[in-house]
Amino acid sequence: MRRFFVCILVAATGCGSAGLEDLGHVMDAGEDTAKEALPPEQSDVGLEQAPLEATSETMPEALPEEVLPPEPKLNYIVVAEDDLIAPAMAHAAWREGLGYKTKVYRVSELVGGSVEPDALLKAVQGVVAAAKADVGEGHPLFLVLYGDAPGTFDHSGKRIPAIPCINETMAGAGCATDNTYGDVDGDGVPEAAVGRIPVFTEAQAAAFLEKAKGFESQYENGLWNRRVAVYTGVGGFGAEIDALIEGITMDALKRVSHAFDIVGAYANPSSPYYYTPFEEKVVELFNGGSLLTVYVGHGSSGSMQGLTGDQIDQIKCEHRLPFALFFACLTGNYPADEPSIAEQVLALPRGPIAVFASTDISHPYANAVFVYEAQRVLLDERPKTFGEAMMRAKWALMHHEDDFRQLMDTVATVQVPADQQERLRRQHLDLYNLLGDPATPMHY
Ligand SMILES: [Ca+2]
Ligand SMILES: [Ca+2]
Numbered sequence: 001m002r003r004f005f006v007c008i009l010v011a012a013t014g015c016g017s018a019g020l021e022d023l024g025h026v027m028d029a030g031e032d033t034a035k036e037a038l039p040p041e042q043s044d045v046g047l048e049q050a051p052l053e054a055t056s057e058t059m060p061e062a063l064p065e066e067v068l069p070p071e072p073k074l075n076y077i078v079v080a081e082d083d084l085i086a087p088a089m090a091h092a093a094w095r096e097g098l099g100y101k102t103k104v105y106r107v108s109e110l111v112g113g114s115v116e117p118d119a120l121l122k123a124v125q126g127v128v129a130a131a132k133a134d135v136g137e138g139h140p141l142f143l144v145l146y147g148d149a150p151g152t153f154d155h156s157g158k159r160i161p162a163i164p165c166i167n168e169t170m171a172g173a174g175c176a177t178d179n180t181y182g183d184v185d186g187d188g189v190p191e192a193a194v195g196r197i198p199v200f201t202e203a204q205a206a207a208f209l210e211k212a213k214g215f216e217s218q219y220e221n222g223l224w225n226r227r228v229a230v231y232t233g234v235g236g237f238g239a240e241i242d243a244l245i246e247g248i249t250m251d252a253l254k255r256v257s258h259a260f261d262i263v264g265a266y267a268n269p270s271s272p273y274y275y276t277p278f279e280e281k282v283v284e285l286f287n288g289g290s291l292l293t294v295y296v297g298h299g300s301s302g303s304m305q306g307l308t309g310d311q312i313d314q315i316k317c318e319h320r321l322p323f324a325l326f327f328a329c330l331t332g333n334y335p336a337d338e339p340s341i342a343e344q345v346l347a348l349p350r351g352p353i354a355v356f357a358s359t360d361i362s363h364p365y366a367n368a369v370f371v372y373e374a375q376r377v378l379l380d381e382r383p384k385t386f387g388e389a390m391m392r393a394k395w396a397l398m399h400h401e402d403d404f405r406q407l408m409d410t411v412a413t414v415q416v417p418a419d420q421q422e423r424l425r426r427q428h429l430d431l432y433n434l435l436g437d438p439a440t441p442m443h444y
Contacts, residue, residue, distance in 0.1 A: 073135040076100040076439060077192070079124055079181075081147030082108050082158040087205030088146040091197070094213065095439060100142075107158045117161045121180060128192045129184040140388050141192040142439045143182050146205075148198040148343070149335040160196075162335040165430035167360050168423070175360040176335045177430035179394075188429040189395050193387030195354065195438030198334050198343050207349065212437055215321050215353045219443055223261065224289035224319040226444075228379070230264035231282050233297020233305030233328075252372065255404060257379035260291070267297070267305050282306035286351075289319030291444065292378065293352060296371060299328030301340045309344065316350040323386050323442070324352035325374060327367045332357025332433055346435050354386050354436025358428075365412040365421065366397075366428040372404065373397050378442070387438020394429050398422070 076095050080088030085106055092102040110123035124143070132141050150159040162176035182190030199205040219225075256262065265281045266273040275281035286293055297305045304326065324345060326332065332342040332355065339347070342355040356374075373396040374389075383389040409421055416424060 072101040073139070074101045074103050074131045075135050075139060076102040076142045076144070077127060077131055078102065078104040078144045078146050079110065079127075079160060080104055080106055081160055082106050084147045084199065084202065084205055087199070087202055087209065091144070091146065091205075091209055091212075091437075094209065098216075100439065104146075107160060117163050120160065121163055124181045125184045128182055132184065132191050140385070140391075142385075142387055143192040143194045144437060144439075145178055145181065145194070145196040146199075147196075148200045149176075149196070151335060151337055162359065162433075165427070167427050167431060169361045169363045169427070172361040175427070175431060177359060178433045179430045182391075183429075187398075188426050189398055190391055190429075193385065193391045193434075193438040195387050195434040195436050196334065197437060198339075198346070198435055204347065207347070211321075211349055211353070212440065216441060216443075220319050222289075222319055225291055226260050227288070227290040228256075228260050228262045228375075229285040229288065229290040229293045229322065230262060231285055231295055231297075231306050232264070232266050233295075233299075234266075234268045252404065255372075256375060260379050263288075263290075265306070278306050279308070279311055283311055283314045286315045286317055286322070289317050290322045291320070291442075292375075293322040293324045294327070294371075294375075295325070295331075296327045296367070299326060299331040299341075299358075301330045301333040301336050302338065303341060304328055304331055307341065309341065312341075312344050312348065315345060315348055317352070318350075320443070321350065321353040323378075323440075324355040324357075325371075326355065326357040327362070327371050329358060329361045332435060333359045334433070334435060335359065342435050352436075354434060354438075354440050356386075356390055356432060356434050358431040359433060360431055362428065362431055363416075363424055365408075365416045366424045368412070369405065369408055369425060370397055370428060370432065372408065373400060376400075382442065382444055384441055385438065386436070386440045386442060387434060389442065390432075390434050390438075394432075397425050397429065 076092065078088050078092050085104070088104050092104045096102045105127065107120065110127070111119045128141065128143055135141050145160050147160055149162045162178060163180045165175040165177045165180065167175035178194050178196050179188070179190055182192035182194035184191050197205070197208055199208055263285065264273060265275050265278065265285060267278050268274055269276075295304055295306070299305075302309055324342070326342060331340060333340040334343055340357070342357040345351040346355050370393065374393040377383065377393045377396060378389050381389075381392065383392060409418065412421060
């Protein structure tokens, strides 16, 4: 038996609210809790799809046609802003060398004149729909939007705008998303794994490619590969709601895969997991290296509890670069005039390799469900790439059912009537976006 010390659970806060009680917990886990089997919809991509070199020792001279590997299909689409076509081509060439079948489209190839979101959206959706039909069921398709977005409603130039979306969360200021580019049937769940590489200059693009190549060509054995670093902010729903969340958190703790080690910090001075200065502990959590670094709590475009722009330069993740998930308001507001904190950490040479975060005000209920589904998909289902994981977490946000989901829905009716819950979750499909390359391998 292995013993894992689990401190703070990835759970349920949002903006204008929060408040997880810290929970110390020691759990026993069997050696065989890890689930290695991949779900049927997942297929091999990347290296595994590279054509095999046949030799006379491994293959007969002529094989029957039905056992030859299938013709490689387009599975990695890049839509590039015109002034970034050179680095976009370089990025696609690197992926092509890893076995992907890639195609790069300039914005001006897809739409002429000014880049109205509707025209570009329809063009990109058309490309995605055709590729999805061609690549076939069970084969992932990746869509990379290459270049930072202009301001939300600024459609000048040849930049790729974020698409306006609906957000009824209280105080929502104007939602914009990349999710719609990959959703060809309009149900909100994308058919392609979408990610944006939010660079503005060729120098930034070159730095990102170098970082990505480094991440994918190195793997240092160690506990960091099974570490999930979590830091949570405080807010305050009030005693009643906090107690409900605490109860649900106790139950949720038992469901986090025991194959991973959770380390964390909680910004509540009365908690045994409180550290002061809290900000130093958060930087330490980043820099220790981890598979995932997860924040749950309050957020704004430029900061969150425990991490502000002033500390960004202190982040130098050792051993491995984490995938970052910020379940908070606005931290992934990439269409804003100033770089969001998600973009700031992504731009660091030793910062997270990809970030999943919200462009606008998010809601505690939908965040709670999203956190639960994201960790379940990432740690239990273990897709090969971060883009597939977040795409499947979005599917699960809408469609997955289990007793814990029922419990969360029941508890949430205190704040969100049952008939509004699905609509709220639907809106969070758009709020949350992946910044980085969606084909980045998880390297568990
Ligand atoms: Ca869809
Ligand atoms: Ca931006």
